[in-house]
Amino acid sequence: MDNLPARYREGHKGFDRRICEELADVGVRCYTLNDLADRARTVPQGIPIFVDWLNRLEDRVPGPETEHRELLRIGLVRTLDDPAARGNRDAIDAVVNQLRRLPPPTGRVQDDAEPTLARIATAADLPVIAAIMEELPPRFTRGYLIEYLGRVKTAEAQEIALNWLDGRYVQSAIKALIAMKATGVRARVQRYIDDPSVQVRKLAKRALERLPD
DSSP states (O other), X not given: OTTOOTTOOTTBTTBOHHHHHHHHHTTOXXXXXXXXXXXXXXXXXXXXXXXXXXXXXXXXXXXXXOHHHHHHHHHHHHHTOSGXXXXXXXXXXXXXXXXXXXXXXXXXXXXXXXXXXXXXXXXXXXXXXXXHHHHSOTTSOOHHHHHHGGGTOSHHHHHHHHHTTSSTTHHHHHHHHHXXXXXXXXXXXXXXXXXXXXXXXXXXXXXXXXXXX
């Protein structure tokens, strides 16, 4: 922090000296969270710091949402997309709260929060994931959350995946059905063998090769 590059200004574009110093105290050096998320696959010692900042972001950076605070928010969400955060209840709840913010998060925040939640959630989080898929405004994507269902492998998860099959999320739903080895769904998938989309046709063919009768 003593030789700060000129491009970094306190309170601008996601640079906040306070979180940099907190991370430095646990051996993590960075100037912005988004830079850290780009270069580090996992930062286990940073997870509690990221969670705390995400939960208290409005207190630490008060006022209306600015580009700076939004970039901090995005960076905090992205740094929680970490194998070390998988199954971490505090991290999962923090990301869920971002998706349930009112007013709803911007598309930029949602674009990172949705895959982050899908990757760190466990099978026990199915009820909240299913609820969020219903709650999100129609313009927001759900593909990663639908693919998450494939890791759950329960009758309930299968039913939810089927509910999203016939529409814009057909590819995500088929991927989930393949991953969970869904039973009794071959007829539902069969109709996509002749779909106009090459990608959908390929997925449908793969599903019929792998799904049980």
